[in-house]
Amino acid sequence: MNGIPDRFTPANAPSAMPNDHPAVKHGRIGVLLINLGTPDGTGYWAMRRYLKEFLSDARVIEVNRAVWWFVLNAIVLTRRPFKSGAAYRLIWNKERDESPLRTVTRAQAEKAAARLAKDPRVEVDWAMRYGNPSIETRLEALKRAGCDRILLFPLYPQYSAATTATACDKAFDALKAMRWQPAIRVVPPYYDDPAYVEALAASMREGLARLDFEPELVIASFHGLPRAYFEKGDPYYCHCVKTTRLLREALGWPEERLRLTFQSRFGRAEWLKPYTAQTIAELAGSGVKRLAAITPGFAADCIETLEEMAIRGGETFREHGGERYAALPCLNDSAPSIAALSAIAARELGGWADFSGDGG
Numbered sequence: 001m002n003g004i005p006d007r008f009t010p011a012n013a014p015s016a017m018p019n020d021h022p023a024v025k026h027g028r029i030g031v032l033l034i035n036l037g038t039p040d041g042t043g044y045w046a047m048r049r050y051l052k053e054f055l056s057d058a059r060v061i062e063v064n065r066a067v068w069w070f071v072l073n074a075i076v077l078t079r080r081p082f083k084s085g086a087a088y089r090l091i092w093n094k095e096r097d098e099s100p101l102r103t104v105t106r107a108q109a110e111k112a113a114a115r116l117a118k119d120p121r122v123e124v125d126w127a128m129r130y131g132n133p134s135i136e137t138r139l140e141a142l143k144r145a146g147c148d149r150i151l152l153f154p155l156y157p158q159y160s161a162a163t164t165a166t167a168c169d170k171a172f173d174a175l176k177a178m179r180w181q182p183a184i185r186v187v188p189p190y191y192d193d194p195a196y197v198e199a200l201a202a203s204m205r206e207g208l209a210r211l212d213f214e215p216e217l218v219i220a221s222f223h224g225l226p227r228a229y230f231e232k233g234d235p236y237y238c239h240c241v242k243t244t245r246l247l248r249e250a251l252g253w254p255e256e257r258l259r260l261t262f263q264s265r266f267g268r269a270e271w272l273k274p275y276t277a278q279t280i281a282e283l284a285g286s287g288v289k290r291l292a293a294i295t296p297g298f299a300a301d302c303i304e305t306l307e308e309m310a311i312r313g314g315e316t317f318r319e320h321g322g323e324r325y326a327a328l329p330c331l332n333d334s335a336p337s338i339a340a341l342s343a344i345a346a347r348e349l350g351g352w353a354d355f356s357g358d359g360g
Contacts, residue, residue: 025146029122029352030182031345032138033109034154034167035300037130038099042088047081054130059166062229084303091306102128104300105155107333108341115342119353123147129167136174142182149183149352153345155299157196158239159189160225187348191239192246195343199336200243200296201250207328208292215292215326217257219279220244221309222297224262224271237272243296263295264304276309277316284320291317293327299337301330 039050055061055072093103105126113124123145127138142150152171156163168186175181190196208215222240230237244260251258263276276293283291293313295305310327317325331337346355 025144026148027121028146028148029119029349030142030145030147030150031112031116031122031124031349032135032142032150032152032171033105033112033124033126033341034135034152034171035101035105035126035128036156036163036302037128038101038302039084039088039131041097042085042092044081044085047085047088048077050131051080051084052077057130057162057166059169060162062226087307088303090311091303099302100306101300101302104330104332108155108300108338111333111338112342112345115338116345116353116355118355119349122349122353129163129170135167135170139171139174139182143178143180147182148180149185151185151187151345151348151352153187153341153348156297157189157193157299158191158222158236158243158297159234160236161229161234162225164189185348185352187344189235189239190344191243193340193344195340197243197246197250199331199334199340200247200294202336203331203334204247204251204294204328207294207326211292211326213290213324213326215290215324216288217259217283218292218294219259219261219276219283220247221261221263221276221293221295223304224265224275226267227270227272230272240297247296263308276313280313280316280322281320284317284322287321289322290324291322292325295327295330298330300332305330 037050037054040046052072055076058065061068061072088099091100092098093100096103105128109124109126113122116122116124123142125138125142127133127135129135139150152168154164154167156167159165171184175184204218208218220243225234225236240260240262244258248255248258259274259279261274261276261279262272265271265275280291280293293309295309298305305327313327314325331340346353349355
């Protein structure tokens, strides 16, 4: 246009540029899937490094920093790595020597890349907010691959400052150190996206069909959040409520058959209610004999779904009189999951990438 080249490259650069100017890759489009995080191993020091990074995040623990520094380093990090390591060993992917979260997130990126390859300029990668591969290293890798436009895709359907916001914080911190920053977009919360809700419904139908018993009801367990965060304006609770309602409607179920709960409480403060473990115990105590659980807020199976829900949830249910219990898998890298993730990414890449109008 107007005699100005579309792209600034050594080939069309002004003659003042030196002849040995290095080639610079450009013109590609990156998609970075971001999940919460994972330790590199189950031993004490690997767990301690991971927990220190996670629990040092001011977005996660919103208390006086000086007081929390002492509590974290003098108390939490001397004990919790042993307990967390034991829990991770129960669900560890021994074949790959990594956590299931890392295994699944990698597979999600690979399968999403295959679908989004309809535009050959698109490059898909994955990262963890805490642990490895870090957001910084993967952004740098995408930039080296020539991605001058990058879509950040936090794999948290329901927004919270303790998840989505801190993932974006880390990405923006990495951008601060870049001489040539790529243009950035962020996938918005997709808690009510039709593609996501339908993927949940399809996955749930399939999971229930595989059981050798029919649950009397199902609990939809989301990761918990301190109630104080909700009172400060975090929309997470409202997003979880809407996801549950939309899923219930997609299944054609009455309200009492799919119940919302919150898990993974940490510390003594009040968290969002009802609590999952308490609800499981109460249901068993009230005479419910067959129960299933789903975890719609987790994009991939992890310690919270495989150990906390599948193992400890089942133990709690049986200890209080229940008989049959099942925790259904997360969306993981299933066909409905990849279809939803790809469709959402394709939509958010509008104007950047071309998928010939098929939605990815």
